[in-house]
Amino acid sequence: MEGFSLELRDQPEPLEQILVDCRDTLKYGVKTGHPRYFNQLSSGLDIVGLAGEWLSATANTNMFTYEIAPVFVVMEEILLKKMHEMVGWGEIEADGIFSPGGTISNLYSVLVARYKRFPEIKTKGMAALPHISLFVSEHSHYSIKKAAAVLGIGTDNVIAMKEEHILLAIPSDHIPLYVSATAGTTVYGAFDPLDNIADICEKYGLWMHVDAAWGGGLLMSRKHSFKLNGIERANSVTWNPHKLMGVPLQCSAFLVCEKGLLQACNQMCAGYLFQPDKQYDTTYDTGDKTIQCGRHVDVFKLWLMWKAKGTRGFEILINKSLELAEYLYRELNSRENFELVFDAEPELTNVCFWYIPPNLRRIPNGPEREKLLHQVAPKIKTRMIEEGTTMVSYQPHGDKVNFFRMVFSNPATRKSDVDFLLEEIERLGKDL
Amino acid sequence: MEGFSLELRDQPEPLEQILVDCRDTLKYGVKTGHPRYFNQLSSGLDIVGLAGEWLSATANTNMFTYEIAPVFVVMEEILLKKMHEMVGWGEIEADGIFSPGGTISNLYSVLVARYKRFPEIKTKGMAALPHISLFVSEHSHYSIKKAAAVLGIGTDNVIAMKEEHILLAIPSDHIPLYVSATAGTTVYGAFDPLDNIADICEKYGLWMHVDAAWGGGLLMSRKHSFKLNGIERANSVTWNPHKLMGVPLQCSAFLVCEKGLLQACNQMCAGYLFQPDKQYDTTYDTGDKTIQCGRHVDVFKLWLMWKAKGTRGFEILINKSLELAEYLYRELNSRENFELVFDAEPELTNVCFWYIPPNLRRIPNGPEREKLLHQVAPKIKTRMIEEGTTMVSYQPHGDKVNFFRMVFSNPATRKSDVDFLLEEIERLGKDL
Numbered sequence: 008m009e010g011f012s013l014e015l016r017d018q019p020e021p022l023e024q025i026l027v028d029c030r031d032t033l034k035y036g037v038k039t040g041h042p043r044y045f046n047q048l049s050s051g052l053d054i055v056g057l058a059g060e061w062l063s064a065t066a067n068t069n070m071f072t073y074e075i076a077p078v079f080v081v082m083e084e085i086l087l088k089k090m091h092e093m094v095g096w097g098e099i100e101a102d103g104i105f106s107p108g109g110t111i112s113n114l115y116s117v118l119v120a121r122y123k124r125f126p127e128i129k130t131k132g133m134a135a136l137p138h139i140s141l142f143v144s145e146h147s148h149y150s151i152k153k154a155a156a157v158l159g160i161g162t163d164n165v166i167a168m169k170e171e172h173i174l175l176a177i178p179s180d181h182i183p184l185y186v187s188a189t190a191g192t193t194v195y196g197a198f199d200p201l202d203n204i205a206d207i208c209e210k211y212g213l214w215m216h217v218d219a220a221w222g223g224g225l226l227m228s229r230k231h232s233f234k235l236n237g238i239e240r241a242n243s244v245t246w247n248p249h250k251l252m253g254v255p256l257q258c259s260a261f262l263v264c265e266k267g268l269l270q271a272c273n274q275m276c277a278g279y280l281f282q283p284d285k286q287y288d289t290t291y292d293t294g295d296k297t298i299q300c301g302r303h304v305d306v307f308k309l310w311l312m313w314k315a316k317g318t319r320g321f322e323i324l325i326n327k328s329l330e331l332a333e334y335l336y337r338e339l340n341s342r343e344n345f346e347l348v349f350d351a352e353p354e355l356t357n358v359c360f361w362y363i364p365p366n367l368r369r370i371p372n373g374p375e376r377e378k379l380l381h382q383v384a385p386k387i388k389t390r391m392i393e394e395g396t397t398m399v400s401y402q403p404h405g406d407k408v409n410f411f412r413m414v415f416s417n418p419a420t421r422k423s424d425v426d427f428l429l430e431e432i433e434r435l436g437k438d439l
Numbered sequence: 440m441e442g443f444s445l446e447l448r449d450q451p452e453p454l455e456q457i458l459v460d461c462r463d464t465l466k467y468g469v470k471t472g473h474p475r476y477f478n479q480l481s482s483g484l485d486i487v488g489l490a491g492e493w494l495s496a497t498a499n500t501n502m503f504t505y506e507i508a509p510v511f512v513v514m515e516e517i518l519l520k521k522m523h524e525m526v527g528w529g530e531i532e533a534d535g536i537f538s539p540g541g542t543i544s545n546l547y548s549v550l551v552a553r554y555k556r557f558p559e560i561k562t563k564g565m566a567a568l569p570h571i572s573l574f575v576s577e578h579s580h581y582s583i584k585k586a587a588a589v590l591g592i593g594t595d596n597v598i599a600m601k602e603e604h605i606l607l608a609i610p611s612d613h614i615p616l617y618v619s620a621t622a623g624t625t626v627y628g629a630f631d632p633l634d635n636i637a638d639i640c641e642k643y644g645l646w647m648h649v650d651a652a653w654g655g656g657l658l659m660s661r662k663h664s665f666k667l668n669g670i671e672r673a674n675s676v677t678w679n680p681h682k683l684m685g686v687p688l689q690c691s692a693f694l695v696c697e698k699g700l701l702q703a704c705n706q707m708c709a710g711y712l713f714q715p716d717k718q719y720d721t722t723y724d725t726g727d728k729t730i731q732c733g734r735h736v737d738v739f740k741l742w743l744m745w746k747a748k749g750t751r752g753f754e755i756l757i758n759k760s761l762e763l764a765e766y767l768y769r770e771l772n773s774r775e776n777f778e779l780v781f782d783a784e785p786e787l788t789n790v791c792f793w794y795i796p797p798n799l800r801r802i803p804n805g806p807e808r809e810k811l812l813h814q815v816a817p818k819i820k821t822r823m824i825e826e827g828t829t830m831v832s833y834q835p836h837g838d839k840v841n842f843f844r845m846v847f848s849n850p851a852t853r854k855s856d857v858d859f860l861l862e863e864i865e866r867l868g869k870d871l
Binding site (some may be wrong): 010082 | 440443445447448449450451452454455456460463464465467470471472477478479481484487488490492493494496497498499500501506507510511513514517518521540541542543546549550560562563564566567570580581582585587588589590591592593594595596603623625628670674681687689699702705707709710712714716717718730731732733734735739741742743744745747748749750751752795814817820827830832833834835836842844845858863
């Protein structure tokens with residue numbers, strides 16, 4: 008904060024200062040479009056997507072009514088239809104909404120599943136419902152728990168499911184309602200067996216949600232889409248084009264296989280906004296399908312990128328990101344200072360690994376080595392940030408101490424950037 | 440949709456087509472920045488705000504961690520602090536978050552009020568809670584009902600409160616939890632008596648929320664801020680700079696008078712994102728305070744506008760919008776073909792009125808005239824949209840048939856635009 012005038016004053020500042028402020032904001036920010044920025048599932052800066060976002064900002068309108076966003080509302084419908092087709096719902100009258108991020112999309116899935124089974128929830132609240140339980144796959148994103156907390160279900164009623172028999176073990180007065188399967192977990196990039204989960208959901212009458220926020224992009228790839236086989240049997244899907252598809256933040260779609268459910272679940276019929284006596288077909292007013300009122304235009308940038316790339320263009324980008332992950336996997340396998348968290352070809356672009364500094368390689372496996380290894384990634388990352396050369400995420404997971412998680416979603420990244428990362432980690436960590 | 444190639448294909452389209460698409464998108468869109476666009480509470484297009492949004496899009500980052508949005512996270516803190524001061528919380532360690540719209544900000548208020556009183560809600564859900572009731576003032580926004588539906592409280596438990604004794608009339612096994620007062624209602628622009636409501640809330644131990652999504656901007660005006668007297672006694676406040684202050688969509692702040700509550704209510708401690716062993720003070724990671732995970736950068740455009748205008752600049756704009764409302768009110772009073780819904784000086788920029796076509800003036804007051812009058816505003820609006828000359832909202836409200844609701848928030852609007860609107864309504868409606 009030194010030398011950066013952040014405080015707000017009563018009097019205006021001159022234009023020159025405003026320009027300095029803009030430069031400083033970019034200067035001290037993180038270059039998320041840089042080919043060596045690997046810190047999050049969203050990275051890169053697609054120039055057509057950026058143009059789309061700039062145009063959206065200039066249009067400065069709101070998705071809630073067709074009246075003031077006619078073009079964007081129609082684009083949303085076209086995009087949802089296209090995404091329905093790619094999920095395998097081409098024959099179904101499906102529905103959906105673009106929401107402010109995957110966590111909100113996942114919240115929609117629980118909200119709609121609950122309403123479908125217990126429509127009285129809307130007026131009577133949870134007091135009128137039996138005890139309900141939600142099931143999530145083992146490495147599911149924390150957003151389902153967050154949804155349970157927000158929606159008044161409670162995080163205790165979110166149960167991690169490894170095997171089918173967990174469903175049989177829950178108390179008889181608890182109603183199993185919903186399963187969230189993950190297509191591309193956040194840390195490992197793993198895929199749940201969707202067809203098996205769909206079988207279980209059918210057998211027990213459960214709502215099946217697929218959180219494909221991260222992995223959904225593979226549906227664009229004829230080579231890799233098989234990893235999501237079974238997604239067509241889901242009742243709802245979360246798919247974030249702002250991740251693997253490289254659309255600027257935010258762009259998240261919630262898809263639901265039944266038309267009318269979102270509207271019934273969320274509508275409040277506000278007379279000042281959703282006048283029934285408008286000149287046009289008011290089913291184009293999307294605002295009453297949402298948990299928001301005003302809603303940002305997140306569709307145009309995706310629509311424009313799709314036009315500019317075509318489905319095949321996205322496929323090329325995504326295949327390339329997966330090739331880079333395979334390349335990194337092979338490199339890690341061949342370098343003796345690195346250890347893979349899983350010795351298996353990556354299914355998505357996540358590759359998880361430890362860097363083992365020379366000093367640690369002399370220590371035998373055991374708690375002492377684990378304790379030291381746990382400190383390696385944070386120390387290297389601190390140096391990385393200080394030097395500003397590259398950026399990659401790390402975390403512990405389950406019984407595994409801190410490891411690096413590499414992900415690829417930036418089309419600007421090349422093999423040489425992967426080599427750079429490994430050499431940089433060695434350079435920054437070899438004295439640890 | 441004729442002549443506008445909206446469909447998405449497998450193959451990319453040439454750059455020329457992309458440019459045509461951009462032009463068409465703007466051409467068929469609604470010009471929300473036009474000085475004669477009065478359709479919503481958000482209008483206008485501030486050029487510094489737009490530049491801010493463009494820069495935010497270029498930075499393409501995410502508010503969830505300080506690590507990848509250091510500048511924007513600090514700016515959010517500075518903005519919240521500034522807004523706390525203007526609310527009158529300068530001495531309190533308050534908190535807040537920018538959210539995707541006022542409805543989500545209002546949802547936060549109920550969420551946090553519920554958690555404060557019943558922290559077990561987070562893990563146990565509503566099953567562990569007594570029957571709770573929320574109270575709203577008469578013309579409150581529908582978002583509180585929406586929040587009750589989403590949060591599992593149920594819309595039946597949202598009670599419109601006209602008088603204090605309603606609190607005494609609720610069943611003894613129902614716990615009154617929360618009151619939402621409105622500072623600037625959506626249709627009338629009216630202000631609840633906040634000090635009186637604060638007295639009631641203190642007496643009964645209720646959470647006091649002030650929905651100042653629309654009226655909050657008046658806090659920038661030394662002339663008009665008295666209308667929000669008592670807001671300093673609230674537990675939480677919603678304030679949307681994207682409305683009266685003219686910040687591009689979306690920019691909504693939820694303010695809460697207690698530090699730590701948002702975090703406690705919403706945190707899930709996801710290890711992959713909120714590593715405790717980071718190099719910096721991780722209380723700067725705002726992501727676990729929210730119901731989202733990823734969060735769009737909505738703060739920069741407001742920060743930059745505040746720099747460029749100063750608090751005094753916002754004051755000038757807002758005072759001017761109120762002057763236009765007063766001008767319109769006087770004009771309507773003096774023109775015989777118009778009728779005011781309320782014969783009182785506007786408190787905010789809302790002015791509600793009927794246009795009475797000559798044919799209707801011959802019909803005596805009664806159901807027949809009401810029925811015909813109800814059709815006038817929609818018919819005029821249809822013609823307005825077809826001709827594309829101006830745009831204003833209408834709605835029925837309570838026992839009142841369709842009337843026009845004018846609002847001012849666009850700094851580009853002049854008195855001549857107000858004159859134009861009235862003349863245009865007459866021109867389009869005189870044969871009805």
